[in-house]
Amino acid sequence: MSQPSLTGILRSTVATVLTLLAAVAFVAFAVALAVTNVPDGTRDLDAYRAAPRCPAAPPGPAECRWTREFTVSGVRLTSKRGELDTVTLTDADGGRQRTAYTDRGPVIGDLAKGDRVTGTVWRGRLTEVAARGESQDTDAAPDDLRARYLIAGLIMIPPGVLVAAACVWRLGRRTVPNPSRGMVATLGLAVGVFFAGLFSPVVASGAGEDLRVTAAVWLPIAALMAVGARVYTIRGRNLAG
Template sequence: MTGRKEKTAVRAGMTRVGGLLLIVVSLVLAAGCALVFADRLPADVARYEAYRATERCAAGSEPDAWREDCLREVEFGVVGTVVERGGKTGKYRATVDSERFQGEVSFTGPRPLLDTLRPGDEVVGTVWRGDIVALAKDGVRQTTDEEPRDDPQMIAAIGAGLGLFAVLVLAFGAIRLVAPRRLGPFTWSESGQGLLYINTVVTLGVGLLAVWLGIPWQLVVPVIAMARLGVGFRLLGGHRSAWAGAR
């Protein structure tokens, strides 16, 4: 009997240690959420607004610095391209050079320009603040990954997902500290896996839908929170009822 109690006490202690680790993880996730909303989101919004308001550099002017706050067209030579189709793992890059710049630019896909380029081709690049935001050749233009996008909804969705995941992990950690022998449905196999899956699907789904429909990013957070918490509480309630009935 004493040995069994000792084993139970050891397991409870290990459960509490696991709870502490989960709380630390939740703090890291919460810090990531705060960073998204305090820095990344406003910085991306400000960058896009600045880009949208930018005018072309004065005609005939010579650049006095590479990082100009105006749109300048620069002639580049194509050194080489990489087109590796593979969905999310695809690689679409072009290496270009000029008198003042040599390096790689990335694209989201091979069309409409990248897959037609060959080494030695001459292209016109649009440069803004030191970044090549687009390449053009014979009237065909393709933006690069450096062009500012008007998609703060996805960034807000990621921030909301991190915040809600932090709350979830904190709850699981707190249960392990307070009641290490009565975890109920607050385990990975009972509800943790399902809640993580729901959090990911809701975050990405709402974020992408908001981008496609042009929904203001300010609405993304409450929509994700309501959807995520509603489904989560329903899942936890079902597991809690099943667990209580099995006791």
């Protein structure tokens, strides 16, 4: 086996270091995102739940919750991925407001043009609609953002750590011309785990942004990928032997 040239080693080392720095920055960004946002992730949701009813119509955005009647002037239900169902509501003054929903829930799936609904307004946003004894949050309602940022961490941190580990491994063997099967398997696992992270929230979307459900989908997929990477590495060693 021919020995790699000094220039080849240098180029490979520079590329590996740059990839390592990018992976570390990727992980650091995900960690900072979670640390910064998770502690206050329910601040708006708690304020909304604790907000009292407005005694009268507020002159502008207010911390109290104000309810008023609306007439449904349009309903658009879609099955396209990435698009939300929408309902256009008209108030007594003729003002129109377009509301969006993450699911068809107990209310909007049965709405038709001309129906009457009761809307809840908080901080100037229409956060909830109610009809026939049922209520449903709009897309403007405050959420528990903790799960959202923790799911983002689940998507970003494991593959970033795997890429960083493969880079450190490669730097320790920089004089060897080609990466080992273990390094290739680690990088392949990083890519697979990243896409598993993207895929898991989609599968778990019926439960909303639920970290436990998303992790329950992600963990078996990641475990199977890890086993596959291990088998690939061991088989390479056996062939080499």
